[in-house]
Amino acid sequence: MREPMVDIRQLWTIFPSPEGQRVIHKNLDLTIEAGEILSLVGGSGTGKTVLLRQILGLEKAARGEIRVLGSPVAALAQKGAAAHIGMLFQQGALFSAFTALENIAFPLRELKVFPPSLIQEAAMIKLRMVGLDADAADKMPSQLSGGMVKRVALARALIMDPPLLLLDEPTAGLDPESADGLCALLRAMHRDMGLTVVLVTHDLDTIFALSTRIAVLADRQVIVKGSAQEVLAFEHPFIHDFFLGERGRRAVAALRQHPRPPNTLRHRQT
Amino acid sequence: MLWEALCVGYCDKKWRLLNVSCRKTPARIDAECCGLLLLAGLKVFRGFRLRSSDQTFENHPMSASKAISPTSAEPVATVDAMSPRIERCETPAGVTQQLRGRWAAADLAVPDVWAALVQQMQLLQSGREASQFRWDLRQVVRLDHVGAQVLWTHWGRRWPADVQADDSQRRIFDSIARYGVLLPVRTESDWRARFEQVGGWLLRGAEHAIGLTRLLGQLLLDLLRLIRRPQDGPWRDVSGHLFHIGATALPITALVGFLIGVVLAYLISRQLLQFGADAFVVNILGLSLIRELGPLLAAILIAGRSGSSITAQIGVMRVTEELDAMRVLGIARGFRLVLPRALALALVMPLISIWTTAWSLLGGMLTADLSMNVSLVFFANALPDAVEASNLGLATAKSAVFGLLIALIACHYGLRVKPSTESLGQGTTASVVTSITVVILVDALFAVLFRNVGI
Numbered sequence: 001m002r003e004p005m006v007d008i009r010q011l012w013t014i015f016p017s018p019e020g021q022r023v024i025h026k027n028l029d030l031t032i033e034a035g036e037i038l039s040l041v042g043g044s045g046t047g048k049t050v051l052l053r054q055i056l057g058l059e060k061a062a063r064g065e066i067r068v069l070g071s072p073v074a075a076l077a078q079k080g081a082a083a084h085i086g087m088l089f090q091q092g093a094l095f096s097a098f099t100a101l102e103n104i105a106f107p108l109r110e111l112k113v114f115p116p117s118l119i120q121e122a123a124m125i126k127l128r129m130v131g132l133d134a135d136a137a138d139k140m141p142s143q144l145s146g147g148m149v150k151r152v153a154l155a156r157a158l159i160m161d162p163p164l165l166l167l168d169e170p171t172a173g174l175d176p177e178s179a180d181g182l183c184a185l186l187r188a189m190h191r192d193m194g195l196t197v198v199l200v201t202h203d204l205d206t207i208f209a210l211s212t213r214i215a216v217l218a219d220r221q222v223i224v225k226g227s228a229q230e231v232l233a234f235e236h237p238f239i240h241d242f243f244l245g246e247r248g249r250r251a252v253a254a255l256r257q258h259p260r261p262p263n264t265l266r267h268r269q270t
Numbered sequence: 271m272l273w274e275a276l277c278v279g280y281c282d283k284k285w286r287l288l289n290v291s292c293r294k295t296p297a298r299i300d301a302e303c304c305g306l307l308l309l310a311g312l313k314v315f316r317g318f319r320l321r322s323s324d325q326t327f328e329n330h331p332m333s334a335s336k337a338i339s340p341t342s343a344e345p346v347a348t349v350d351a352m353s354p355r356i357e358r359c360e361t362p363a364g365v366t367q368q369l370r371g372r373w374a375a376a377d378l379a380v381p382d383v384w385a386a387l388v389q390q391m392q393l394l395q396s397g398r399e400a401s402q403f404r405w406d407l408r409q410v411v412r413l414d415h416v417g418a419q420v421l422w423t424h425w426g427r428r429w430p431a432d433v434q435a436d437d438s439q440r441r442i443f444d445s446i447a448r449y450g451v452l453l454p455v456r457t458e459s460d461w462r463a464r465f466e467q468v469g470g471w472l473l474r475g476a477e478h479a480i481g482l483t484r485l486l487g488q489l490l491l492d493l494l495r496l497i498r499r500p501q502d503g504p505w506r507d508v509s510g511h512l513f514h515i516g517a518t519a520l521p522i523t524a525l526v527g528f529l530i531g532v533v534l535a536y537l538i539s540r541q542l543l544q545f546g547a548d549a550f551v552v553n554i555l556g557l558s559l560i561r562e563l564g565p566l567l568a569a570i571l572i573a574g575r576s577g578s579s580i581t582a583q584i585g586v587m588r589v590t591e592e593l594d595a596m597r598v599l600g601i602a603r604g605f606r607l608v609l610p611r612a613l614a615l616a617l618v619m620p621l622i623s624i625w626t627t628a629w630s631l632l633g634g635m636l637t638a639d640l641s642m643n644v645s646l647v648f649f650a651n652a653l654p655d656a657v658e659a660s661n662l663g664l665a666t667a668k669s670a671v672f673g674l675l676i677a678l679i680a681c682h683y684g685l686r687v688k689p690s691t692e693s694l695g696q697g698t699t700a701s702v703v704t705s706i707t708v709v710i711l712v713d714a715l716f717a718v719l720f721r722n723v724g725i
Contacts, residue, residue, distance in 0.1 A: 096692060111375070113378070114416075118416075125449040160416065192442075
């Protein structure tokens with residue numbers, strides 16, 4: 001059996017609060033297999049973004065173990081980390097002192113091995129791959145629109161073709177057209193590059209359009225993880241409210257009319 | 271000897287701790303190791319200085335050469351089975367260049383591997399056109415866009431005549447062929463550009479002058495508004511700024527003032543003792559500290575401390591769009607942001623100035639007492655005769671002007687910040703440099719204008 005992409009065991013997250021301690025995750029288990037597009041779903045305050053940050057090693061869990069690509073997260077944040085894991089932050093987190101192209105090229109340039117021409121060409125390919133024009137290369141982040149910032153940030157996350165991509169609210173703040181464009185782009189990249197994608201989002205359309213698996217966070221644990229149908233069939237008040245409210249019913253109806261084609265991806269060993 | 275034993279023992283214990291913890295989590299502990307090693311190294315160095323030469327520090331586990339090696343235990347780059355490389359194979363169809371290993375960015379980025387590969391490719395290229403070889407990519411374990419880019423550039427940006435690759439590899443090359451563009455070469459700057467740059471500087475200077483004038487005018491209008499309806503004023507903001515700019519600056523200004531007083535009095539006493547003119551220390555110290563150094567020191571410290579923080583505060587408000595939100599909500603930023611700060615600084619600056627002067631005088635008095643027996647009582651009695659009271663008034667008025675200028679300059683640069691981190695840093699630096707320069711210039715102006723007052 002292949003090693004899972006992300007393996008979370010018995011995770012505890014505790015935040016200090018005025019009343020003492022607030023337990024966010026309690027004995028949380030989650031396994032993300034290679035090639036999945038997993039949506040993390042949960043009410044606000046259930047620690048979705050915290051979990052994402054813990055997978056990245058940006059925050060430390062109180063107890064428990066997180067292994068990414070078979071090694072503990074502490075080993076991740078080293079030179080060349082961009083080759084293992086890519087992250088799309090909610091606001092893009094582009095370096096405002098660099099142009100779009102320099103932002104994308106930054107992880108490659110930091111390796112200090114490749115010649116500048118190669119780096120520029122590789123960055124330019126990623127820039128155009130995420131659907132931007134070559135004109136955008138010289139723009140500063142403050143001159144880019146919200147959708148363009150997300151695309152540049154995605155290109156930067158993908159510059160070294162990491163096998164694992166994390167997305168925090170990828171479509172938040174985008175107009176429907178840009179959001180659809182971004183979803184199509186992510187699906188195409190998932191198909192072509194054999195990516196494993198973990199996303200946190202509240203957008204039901206994005207959840208159903210993208211994910212092959214959905215994990216629901218509630219009661220400080222992952223209560224269910226499976227395909228959209230499996231999750232919808234699970235009995236829990238949160239799932240009922242979230243997926244079967246007015247907005248949820250609309251999205252689910254759309255899903256029934258146009259079911260997602262089965263995932264025919266052939267995973268490459270990374 | 272005792273000190274030495276303690277030092278070595280301490281280092282040894284620390285070192286054992288480090289050895290254990292280093293193996294646990296490398297990234298974070300590495301930094302801690304380095305910090306502790308530096309401290310331990312300092313201790314050893316002090317040990318060396320303190321003691322004779324017969325002790326064997328070199329054999330101690332803390333000695334320099336052994337100390338460094340475990341922390342720098344990065345894996346040495348070696349060419350292993352997974353390293354990307356090109357192998358020449360003789361096949362029935364002819365000579366084939368067979369690619370092996372992982373052709374991914376992280377694997378290519380090992381300096382030795384990359385250097386070897388570049389050399390190999392140059393050799394291949396010098397022989398024949400790269401596209402004339404047969405290429406076999408089927409043994410490659412992993413190919414990513416950067417690896418493919420390396421090959422594509424080597425092939426002269428087209429498919430060689432004979433390539434054996436699987437579909438996913440071909441897809442990567444196809445996307446590179448589709449999306450790759452040759453970047454235009456940037457032109458170097460010429461004389462014309464430099465000439466225009468000078469013009470740009472002049473224009474920017476004029477822009478700053480206009481901006482400051484406008485800010486000053488707006489401040490006057492806001493002051494009128496405040497006088498007309500004082501009950502609507504932003505008094506809560508003013509009191510907050512009074513505390514942050516004034517009260518929290520008291521310790522640092524007292525310390526700096528005291529030390530300057532001590533140093534100045536000591537230097538002066540050495541000179542005056544040569545002439546036996548001890549008593550004149552009161553005149554020199556009193557006049558220079560009360561009239562010039564006290565207000566100037568306080569202003570420079572406050573410009574560095576509070577000027578920068580005002581610029582950063584307002585600058586971050588620009589970055590987070592808070593300024594825009596204020597405008598949309600119909601809140602005048604001059605009235606709510608600039609006025610309270612300017613008012614608070616203009617009020618607090620004279621007080622800080624007097625406080626700094628008092629501490630520097632105290633330092634001067636104590637030093638005069640110790641170094642040339644000018645008693646505290648004599649100093650205090652002689653001071654009113656040596657320094658006219660008008661000097662105090664001048665210093666206070668000057669300080670209020672300094673405070674106002676610092677606030678205006680800090681707000682001006684804060685409001686000019688563009689929504690980027692770089693602009694924020696530049697704005698803060700420019701604010702501090704400008705306000706200190708302006709404070710010194712205006713001080714010189716005061717010295718010329720009031721040359722007949724109090725001397």
